[in-house]
Amino acid sequence: MTTAPYQRGVAAPDPHPWRMRGRRAFVDRLATVAVYLAFVIALVPLVAVVWYTVGRGMARFGSNFLTHSMAGVGPLDRNGGAYHAILGTVEQVLLASAISVPLGLLASIYLNEYGGHKMTTIVRLLVDVMTGIPSIVAGLFVFAFWVLALHKGFSGFAGAMALAVLMLPVVVRTSEEMLRLVPDAFREAAYALGIPKWRTILSIVLPTASTGITTGVMLAVARVTGETAPLLLTVFGSQYINGNPFRGAQSGLPLLIFQQASSAYPAAIDRAWAAAFTLILIVVALYVGARLLTRRDALNRR
Amino acid sequence: MSQALAPLNAPDMVSAPRRVRRVEPFRGITLAAALVTLAILLAIAVFLVSKAIPALRADTASFLSTRAWQPDATPPVFGVAALAFGTVLSSALALTMAVPVAVGVAIFIVEYAPKRLANWLGYAVDLLAAVPSVVFGLWGVYVLIPHITGFQRWLANWFGWIPLFSDPDGHTQTASRSIFVAAVVLAIMVLPIVAAVSREVLRQADPALKEAALALGATRWEMVRTAVLPPSRSGITGGVMLGLGRALGETIAVALVLGTSFSINWHILTPGGNTIAANIANYFAEAGPTGRSALIATGLVLFAMTLFVNTIARAVIYRGAPRRRVGR
Amino acid sequence: MSPSVGAAGSAPSSCATGTVSGAGSTFQQNMETQWAKDFGGECAGAQINYQGVGSGAGIQQLGAGTIDFAGSDVTMKDAERAAANAACGSTAITLPVTAGGIAIIYNLKGLGAPVNLNAITLAGIFQGKIKKWNDPAIAADNSGVRMPATPITVFYRSDASGTTQVFTGFEKALGGSAWTLGSGKTVPWPTGQGAKGSDGVTAGVAQTDGGITYAEVSFAKSNNLPTASVKGAGSGFAAISAGSVSTAIAAGFTVTGTGNDLAGSLDFTKMTDGYPISTVSYAIVCSKYKDAAKGKLVKAFLAYAITDGQAVANGLGFAPVPSELVTKVRLSLAAVS
Numbered sequence: 001m002t003t004a005p006y007q008r009g010v011a012a013p014d015p016h017p018w019r020m021r022g023r024r025a026f027v028d029r030l031a032t033v034a035v036y037l038a039f040v041i042a043l044v045p046l047v048a049v050v051w052y053t054v055g056r057g058m059a060r061f062g063s064n065f066l067t068h069s070m071a072g073v074g075p076l077d078r079n080g081g082a083y084h085a086i087l088g089t090v091e092q093v094l095l096a097s098a099i100s101v102p103l104g105l106l107a108s109i110y111l112n113e114y115g116g117h118k119m120t121t122i123v124r125l126l127v128d129v130m131t132g133i134p135s136i137v138a139g140l141f142v143f144a145f146w147v148l149a150l151h152k153g154f155s156g157f158a159g160a161m162a163l164a165v166l167m168l169p170v171v172v173r174t175s176e177e178m179l180r181l182v183p184d185a186f187r188e189a190a191y192a193l194g195i196p197k198w199r200t201i202l203s204i205v206l207p208t209a210s211t212g213i214t215t216g217v218m219l220a221v222a223r224v225t226g227e228t229a230p231l232l233l234t235v236f237g238s239q240y241i242n243g244n245p246f247r248g249a250q251s252g253l254p255l256l257i258f259q260q261a262s263s264a265y266p267a268a269i270d271r272a273w274a275a276a277f278t279l280i281l282i283v284v285a286l287y288v289g290a291r292l293l294t295r296r297d298a299l300n301r302r
Numbered sequence: 303m304s305q306a307l308a309p310l311n312a313p314d315m316v317s318a319p320r321r322v323r324r325v326e327p328f329r330g331i332t333l334a335a336a337l338v339t340l341a342i343l344l345a346i347a348v349f350l351v352s353k354a355i356p357a358l359r360a361d362t363a364s365f366l367s368t369r370a371w372q373p374d375a376t377p378p379v380f381g382v383a384a385l386a387f388g389t390v391l392s393s394a395l396a397l398t399m400a401v402p403v404a405v406g407v408a409i410f411i412v413e414y415a416p417k418r419l420a421n422w423l424g425y426a427v428d429l430l431a432a433v434p435s436v437v438f439g440l441w442g443v444y445v446l447i448p449h450i451t452g453f454q455r456w457l458a459n460w461f462g463w464i465p466l467f468s469d470p471d472g473h474t475q476t477a478s479r480s481i482f483v484a485a486v487v488l489a490i491m492v493l494p495i496v497a498a499v500s501r502e503v504l505r506q507a508d509p510a511l512k513e514a515a516l517a518l519g520a521t522r523w524e525m526v527r528t529a530v531l532p533p534s535r536s537g538i539t540g541g542v543m544l545g546l547g548r549a550l551g552e553t554i555a556v557a558l559v560l561g562t563s564f565s566i567n568w569h570i571l572t573p574g575g576n577t578i579a580a581n582i583a584n585y586f587a588e589a590g591p592t593g594r595s596a597l598i599a600t601g602l603v604l605f606a607m608t609l610f611v612n613t614i615a616r617a618v619i620y621r622g623a624p625r626r627r628v629g630r
Numbered sequence: 631m632s633p634s635v636g637a638a639g640s641a642p643s644s645c646a647t648g649t650v651s652g653a654g655s656t657f658q659q660n661m662e663t664q665w666a667k668d669f670g671g672e673c674a675g676a677q678i679n680y681q682g683v684g685s686g687a688g689i690q691q692l693g694a695g696t697i698d699f700a701g702s703d704v705t706m707k708d709a710e711r712a713a714a715n716a717a718c719g720s721t722a723i724t725l726p727v728t729a730g731g732i733a734i735i736y737n738l739k740g741l742g743a744p745v746n747l748n749a750i751t752l753a754g755i756f757q758g759k760i761k762k763w764n765d766p767a768i769a770a771d772n773s774g775v776r777m778p779a780t781p782i783t784v785f786y787r788s789d790a791s792g793t794t795q796v797f798t799g800f801e802k803a804l805g806g807s808a809w810t811l812g813s814g815k816t817v818p819w820p821t822g823q824g825a826k827g828s829d830g831v832t833a834g835v836a837q838t839d840g841g842i843t844y845a846e847v848s849f850a851k852s853n854n855l856p857t858a859s860v861k862g863a864g865s866g867f868a869a870i871s872a873g874s875v876s877t878a879i880a881a882g883f884t885v886t887g888t889g890n891d892l893a894g895s896l897d898f899t900k901m902t903d904g905y906p907i908s909t910v911s912y913a914i915v916c917s918k919y920k921d922a923a924k925g926k927l928v929k930a931f932l933a934y935a936i937t938d939g940q941a942v943a944n945g946l947g948f949a950p951v952p953s954e955l956v957t958k959v960r961l962s963l964a965a966v967s
Contacts, residue, residue: 370818371816372816372818375814443825443830443833444833447837448837472781475781476783476838476839476840476841477834477837477838478823479823479824479825479834557788557789557826558826558830560788560824561788561823561824561825561834562788562824563819563824564818573823573824583789583826584788584789584790584826585789585790585816586687587683587684587686587687587789587790588684588685588686588687588789588790588791588792588815588816589686589790590686590707591709
């Protein structure tokens with residue numbers, strides 16, 4: 001039997017392929033162990049942080065906590081809850097997503113499917129830079145522009161805009177990556193069948209990339225739901241319930257957590273951890289909602 | 303656009319003869335979205351530059367090389383040196399710790415995990431992204447620092463001959479709020495981002511290629527190494543860039559965990575050092591006009607760093623050529 | 631906890647409805663929250679929203695017109711005053727509303743009684759010149775107490791804060807040539823670890839045997855940490871308490887503002903009685919509000935705070951404003967509309 005020419009990256013034909021020998025088997029076992037180990041290592045901080053949050057949060061978490069605000073609660077009091085903050089966070093995040101997700105998704109479609117001239121390079125560059133924007137700077141921008149210059153004052157909507165500024169680059173970036181992964185063969189096949197480009201994008205490209213895009217959007221949403229700094233300068237914070245995100249100061253869960261945790265009193269710290277647990281639950285609920293909405297097995301290539 | 307390989311042109315009407323070239327509404331919508339995005343991001347950039355200039359003018363010391371931070375004093379003396387150093391060091395450490403684990407997790411979920419469990423395990427790792435950054439900061443202060451003190455002490459004792467781990471003043475004997483601890487917290491925050499993106503990218507690997515490798519007798523790891531990882535390189539790099547963006551811009555968690563000082567501190571196990579974002583968090587509330595302006599100027603330095611790293615990444619990994627454009 | 635009603639001149643003379651927002655000093659935050667609760671309990675329909683964003687941010691926002699009153703540990707600079715006057719459309723006046731001390735909180739195993747420290751020793755500790763708890767300088771003030779040989783770990787505020795300003799102001803005035811860092815919201819600490827917020831420095835001290843820091847006294851109590859007795863300009867060592875802080879403020883605070891403005895300066899060298907690291911915290915209001923309803927509510931709220939509201943100070947780790955000062959504040963408030 002002549003030996004095959006050496007090809008980089010492909011194993012030489014083995015006369016006894018059903019037996020893995022020596023070094024290759026060892027490396028394979030090693031890789032398997034390494035990969036399992038990586039997963040365990042990733043789980044350790046997850047369990048540690050979530051366990052700690054649940055443990056400390058259960059002291060105050062409950063229906064009372066979820067249905068009361070901090071109105072009329074003094075620094076030494078043991079009551080009080082997060083209703084106003086939950087309302088604020090949910091409204092702000094939903095508004096922020098409503099702004100940034102369609103905008104970011106459509107923009108990434110243009111960049112990836114239609115683009116090719118100078119403008120696309122500039123947008124890509126700006127998006128890259130803005131993925132690293134410190135969250136407080138996003139809040140500062142909205143504060144200077146919307147709250148001060150336009151005299152709109154503090155509001156949940158201002159906070160939503162700051163969060164949208166944080167989300168937008170991430171959504172554009174991940175959507176672009178996921179769209180890029182859709183093989184050109186799909187598109188070419190569609191064109192060969194006479195399907196117009198816009199139809200191809202909507203019916204073929206987007207569904208193929210949908211799980212990836214959903215993941216990207218969820219990462220962005222999860223991140224901004226937990227951001228404190230942009231809220232400081234835009235929603236201002238409040239102990240009272242304000243259901244109108246377009247007018248008047250609101251609160252937000254990250255803000256509540258931060259404020260309560262800075263207090264000297266154990267009652268406040270308990271509230272902070274209960275609020276943290278609530279926030280994690282909200283994000284998990286958003287995750288589940290997103291996955292249910294976009295469950296598509298059709299063009300999934302597994 | 304003519305290219306070596308003539309692409310198929312996408313017809314913009316299904317069957318009618320093309321007489322009038324109309325602009326597709328869909329393309330118009332997406333173009334509008336791209337332009338709006340451009341406008342917003344450009345406005346932010348312009349705004350930040352304009353806010354930063356007063357401070358840069360007022361600084362009596364060299365902005366890039368000074369380590370002190372007294373922008374509201376007379377005369378104002380401040381510089382970004384210690385901040386930039388700490389930012390780069392903490393982010394580099396965080397990525398060094400997080401990326402191998404994240405990619406390993408992604409490979410595990412896509413290739414090694416039992417199929418029925420794979421999705422759920424992926425969601426478990428995604429859960430890490432659901433934790434708010436302030437909670438990471440608090441957990442870091444109350445749980446991580448006491449527990450990691452022993453490990454830092456051990457590292458300093460046994461590996462102190464490496465300058466990075468040395469501890470000349472004995473700070474690791476007690477709880478040390480060091481760059482290392484801040485980097486660990488950042489790594490935990492970056493992990494789910496890189497893992498999630500890598501997971502999606504690895505899922506899209508061509509099954510034909512994988513099966514070809516297996517058919518030729520490759521072990522599972524060899525198959526991953528040759529058929530799955532190489533085509534995924536650019537996507538994973540994109541995920542790493544997103545993680546880097548998170549690490550660079552993380553404000554509250556680092557501010558809570560790091561024992562800051564304006565020094566260039568190579569001993570990562572000892573307290574000291576600072577990052578740009580944490581500095582903004584610490585000083586913004588009490589800063590005067592020059593102080594605020596100075597903080598924004600440091601934000602611009604951060605942008606420059608992000609731009610630099612991303613440009614290199616795009617040039618090296620994407621090999622410079624954008625995706626072949628198909629159709630008009 | 632509702633305040634006593636019925637003492638002469640203590641019932642809220644007027645109630646008003648509406649919402650006002652205030653922002654600023656984190657030092658007085660707990661007082662503001664307690665007042666908001668109590669005043670809101672007495673006057674239905676009144677919502678006082680105070681956020682502790684920092685004195686500097688509070689003053690800045692007052693100057694931008696986004697809030698109705700600011701809380702601050704420091705008086706306004708000229709440029710800030712001009713901005714506030716412009717935003718108010720009238721003169722902005724500064725009124726002391728509460729007083730408190732900065733405690734020296736430490737953690738030292740094996741020590742029974744609180745340790746005595748004077749200004750010069752503190753200067754040495756916080757600059758890293760005194761490195762161990764059994765240093766002769768410390769032992770000199772604590773005769774008869776066996777000081778352990780634990781190394782001292784200093785925790786300072788990594789964020790800019792009024793608390794740092796008061797402590798360093800005290801050291802600058804009384805630390806003599808031993809203190810070289812000046813005073814301000816932030817100083818270049820040569821030793822120790824930075825931590826964010828009073829909660830951060832106290833957490834650091836709680837985790838470190840031999841740790842020492844400066845923070846509001848309520849943090850010491852909730853972490854079960856002792857506070858040092860401090861000697862400043864006086865002859866003896868004073869422990870921090872509502873009474874000792876009030877005494878010190880009565881001696882050390884002088885009004886420097888004119889007319890209704892009660893901005894003042896603190897002279898630590900005059901605080902010979904009482905706890906020497908004491909300060910006041912101010913509320914900065916417009917003398918005439920563009921929105922009359924807001925003006926009425928701010929006036930009623932602060933009138934309550936400076937009278938009935940002072941009763942809650944002790945329970946929260948603050949001290950009541952000395953009575954002569956209270957009278958002046960009430961007079962100034964009467965002119966607010």
